[in-house]
Amino acid sequence: MSLSQVEIPFAASDGSLLARLWLGDRTGASILVLSDEEASGAQEEKTQLLEGRIYDYELRGAPSGLAIRADEVVQPNLARPHVGRMETGLQTGMLAFALVEGDTIRSTALVEVRTSKIDYRKHYREMLDRIAEVSVALVMNVKGPAAARMTTDPHMDGPTAHQRLAFVRAVLSSAAFEAAVERIIRMPHERPAEETQERDIRRGLRSSASISRQIASASRRVPLPAGH
Numbered sequence: 001m002s003l004s005q006v007e008i009p010f011a012a013s014d015g016s017l018l019a020r021l022w023l024g025d026r027t028g029a030s031i032l033v034l035s036d037e038e039a040s041g042a043q044e045e046k047t048q049l050l051e052g053r054i055y056d057y058e059l060r061g062a063p064s065g066l067a068i069r070a071d072e073v074v075q076p077n078l079a080r081p082h083v084g085r086m087e088t089g090l091q092t093g094m095l096a097f098a099l100v101e102g103d104t105i106r107s108t109a110l111v112e113v114r115t116s117k118i119d120y121r122k123h124y125r126e127m128l129d130r131i132a133e134v135s136v137a138l139v140m141n142v143k144g145p146a147a148a149r150m151t152t153d154p155h156m157d158g159p160t161a162h163q164r165l166a167f168v169r170a171v172l173s174s175a176a177f178e179a180a181v182e183r184i185i186r187m188p189h190e191r192p193a194e195e196t197q198e199r200d201i202r203r204g205l206r207s208s209a210s211i212s213r214q215i216a217s218a219s220r221r222v223p224l225p226a227g228h
Helices: 036-042 120-134 161-172 175-186 209-217
Strands: 005-011 017-025 031-033 047-050 054-060 074-076 083-087 093-101 104-114
Touching: 005 031, 005 104, 017 093, 017 104
Parallel strands: 047 104
Antiparallel strands: 005 017, 017 054, 031 047, 054 083, 074 083, 093 104
């Protein structure tokens, strides 16, 4: 069902609610809110806006000093920075709204911007797949506010500088990298160490390539019974 207004949460690093972003369509009901199952299955954001629309926004419940970062989509009001409007224009795909304190990003809220000309989930995404086969740089606009979803192959080096930059950005923005950096900052005095233990192969081991090499190169052998 299409809605004319919706609220999107800004979550803090510990998962608590930091603020809420209210969005309203001034010309009609163009906002979709998907269920968790549908959004996960389609690999889309739950809250979906429409291209070519103007949305009013209001930042609600935010601590003093926080604001939505302005860009070509977000246009804050000069008199009241916590309100303004968002013009999706021709931007389609995943769109991120950054909640900032000065130059520091405190939280990010994601929405999906659907195309209004063709079916977004079928025709538009099929078109992007075909374009990506020929030129990935066309759908990976680094400067654009909206982004296309891509997966990176760690075993493949991109043929262009643009693709290599996208790979580095994907690694640095991943949750695993953020967790690793946070662990180093919190526990800088600790250092991981590898401890090797010899175990009887008959006790059962988790299979891996290193286990296979150890079995093949081990010097201690147990004769196979004749009646085996």
